[in-house]
Amino acid sequence: MTTTLQREVAATPRGRVRSVTGGIGLIGVLAAALVVACVLSAATGQFPIPPGEVLGSVLHRLGLDLGPLPTHPQAENNLWNVRFPRVVMTAIVGAALATAGALMQGVFGNPLAEPGVVGVSSGAAVAAATVIVFSLDFAGSWTIAVCAFAGGLVTTLVVYVMARDDGRTEVVTLVLTGVAVNAITSAGLSFLLFLANTSAREEIVFWTLGSLNGSRWAEVQVVTPLVVVGVVAALVLARQLDLLALGDRAARHVGVDVERLRMICIVLVALLTAAGVAFCGVIAFVGLVVPHLVRLVAGPGHRVLVPASALGGAVLLVLADLWARTAIANADLPIGMLTSLVGGPFFFWLLRRARRTAGGWA
Amino acid sequence: MSAGLRARGVGVVIDGTPILDGVDLDVAAGEVVVLVGPNGAGKSTLLSVLTGDVAPTTGTVELDGRPVASYRARELARRRAVLLQQQRLAFGFRAREVVEMGRAPWHRSAEAERDLEVVAAAEERADVAHLATRLFPTLSGGEQARVSMARVLAQSTTLLLLDEPTAALDLQHQEAVLRVAREEAAAGAAVVVVLHDLSLAAAYADRVCVLAAGRLRASGTPREVVTPALLSEVYQHPVDVVEHAGHLVVVPVRPPRAPATAPAAAAPAVPVPSADPHQEQPCPAT
Incomplete structure (x- = not known):
């Protein structure tokens, strides 16, 4: 007795239906783009330094006697104390935000989940602003990061509990939860603004707008380990995140410890968001736009999505920061404003698509 | 035991x-x-x-x-593998990728070497091999159910x-799945x-x-x-069970239908008499 039905369709060859080389190719292209964007960004500024000299300066520091050294007397100093910390910080924060978005979308099973949209970023911002207003200093240079993490964790948990019903997250519930959470956090921020003295007030305002201006190596040192831990952990979890797309029950049936995976992911989202927010303020929509574009190119599999999002987020934010610095002469536009300006319409488009496909996410 | x-x-x-x-x-x-x-x-x-x-x-x-x-x-x-009533998928994975998800429990075990073979056999048995490259959310309900069945079989x-x-x-496909x-x-x-x-x-x-x-x-x-x-x-x-070609066939007892030629508006006012012993009350034909 045969159970297979005779069918005159050429059998699809065994193995992968999405090419591995495609995924690796995308990651390679993004890595190359990141190097180019970083060099370009470091070369651009009040006085330009040719990209070749930027590369030469880096190579010499690495002990390689290659390429030309900067000719301008102030160039070396400017590069290593002002521009490089900013570029590195931008790349790391971009990677953190995009990875947080990809993780959050995986856990919620909803492509509209993003730390900025659902209020996790502003939750972290409230906690960080508290540190500034009350001049807290219990964990040294880590104080802001620690508090941002705590604030982000609490907000993520709240959103998760509120937006989830019967093992799934409806788009409407998620977005409305974001509205409510953002209302509460903006009230908190307003109150802190009211309490703060003039200098603290200025600091908070700049930081709700999101800015990478004045990044220092000391801050990069705090943020980098958080992001490395977050991205590596997300890579390790990639396979299980794929299975979560089946829904909680079916994921459990194929062997995923759903409760544990979910808690780990929530902690990672809070960690990555805190890393992004702690020194640079709220930069929304990076976590929405980047994973979505990656999915369009390479499909939804997290083994490609996570690394490609991290790299893509870094590239996007480095370029956005370059634009923020150069769009208006002698002015440093708040980068959070720029990403929201681009991300907002993108979000509209996604919402329309969501409505049209009624949950059938592609 | x-x-x-x-x-x-x-x-x-x-x-x-x-x-x-x-x-x-x-x-x-x-x-x-x-x-x-x-x-x-x-x-x-x-x-x-x-x-x-x-x-x-x-x-x-x-x-x-x-x-x-x-x-x-x-x-x-x-x-144990489970096929749920409703198939859900949050993102646009392809049918083959969904079937491969059934192999997840065997990842990093000796069994994983048979992944290709098992997935191909499961697709063949659920009659979804020709759907392998399609996006799961774009499949019809029945096709989604069969792809999910293949996933369940792949779990071995x-x-x-x-x-x-x-x-x-x-x-x-009903018969095929139960076979x-x-x-x-x-x-x-x-x-x-x-x-x-x-x-x-x-x-x-x-x-x-x-x-x-x-x-x-x-x-x-x-x-x-x-x-x-x-x-x-x-x-x-009321239910009747008849035997046909060696199989039991369950038939709910239904009132006979009004003649097809009669317009709906002219349905008989008097209930059609039923000869069926199981029927307790003849339903009025409407």
Whole structure:
């Protein structure tokens, strides 16, 4: 007795239906783009330094006697104390935000989940602003990061509990939860603004707008380990995140410890968001736009999505920061404003698509 | 003997409402057990208890001699596969990728070497090989159900729990899916299938279990259980069972239809007399 039905369709060859080389190719292209964007960004500024000299300066520091050294007397100093910390910080924060978005979308099973949209970023911002207003200093240079993490964790948990019903997250519930959470956090921020003295007030305002201006190596040192831990952990979890797309029950049936995976992911989202927010303020929509574009190119599999999002987020934010610095002469536009300006319409488009496909996410 | 599934005195109370009450069920290796019963009888809840998703309020469920709750998720996934009624997928994975998800429990085990072979065989048996490159969310309901069936087969387990696997399928694929279930049993698996179609149940089950109002009303071979008296009582609708080509066929008793030529507005005011002995009250033809 045969159970297979005779069918005159050429059998699809065994193995992968999405090419591995495609995924690796995308990651390679993004890595190359990141190097180019970083060099370009470091070369651009009040006085330009040719990209070749930027590369030469880096190579010499690495002990390689290659390429030309900067000719301008102030160039070396400017590069290593002002521009490089900013570029590195931008790349790391971009990677953190995009990875947080990809993780959050995986856990919620909803492509509209993003730390900025659902209020996790502003939750972290409230906690960080508290540190500034009350001049807290219990964990040294880590104080802001620690508090941002705590604030982000609490907000993520709240959103998760509120937006989830019967093992799934409806788009409407998620977005409305974001509205409510953002209302509460903006009230908190307003109150802190009211309490703060003039200098603290200025600091908070700049930081709700999101800015990478004045990044220092000391801050990069705090943020980098958080992001490395977050991205590596997300890579390790990639396979299980794929299975979560089946829904909680079916994921459990194929062997995923759903409760544990979910808690780990929530902690990672809070960690990555805190890393992004702690020194640079709220930069929304990076976590929405980047994973979505990656999915369009390479499909939804997290083994490609996570690394490609991290790299893509870094590239996007480095370029956005370059634009923020150069769009208006002698002015440093708040980068959070720029990403929201681009991300907002993108979000509209996604919402329309969501409505049209009624949950059938592609 | 410990191989197989063994439920004892299973009761589930949700919000004070008893959904299941004192259900005993044994499913041995090599056996196809079909659960039938009217809507709200507790079939899906019983299946959730058997999968380990719902902890019973009272009673125990053991798989291969160990309580289901004591298994780790992956350990359990290597022994039992589940086909849910509704197929969901959050992102646009391709059909082949969904089938491959069934191999997840075997990742990094010696079994993983057979992944390609097992996935191809599962696709072939669920008749979805030609859909491999399609995006799962763009498939029809029936195709999604078959891809999910292939995923369940790819899991290579010795216990299969299938919740209405035929609901979205056409006639050809309904038969095919249940033939596959029988083959799995013949190869040594224990198979539990929730079905609504009683004729299908009678044709493919080794044992039919009838649930009614949260209790196990009857359990036995199709010929013992699929009887007009029992089914008419449980479904509260007169039912006839006839034999056709060696199979039992369950037919709900229906009033004869008005002649096709008569316009609907001119339907007879007097009920059409029925010659059927099972019919208690002839329904007015409207």
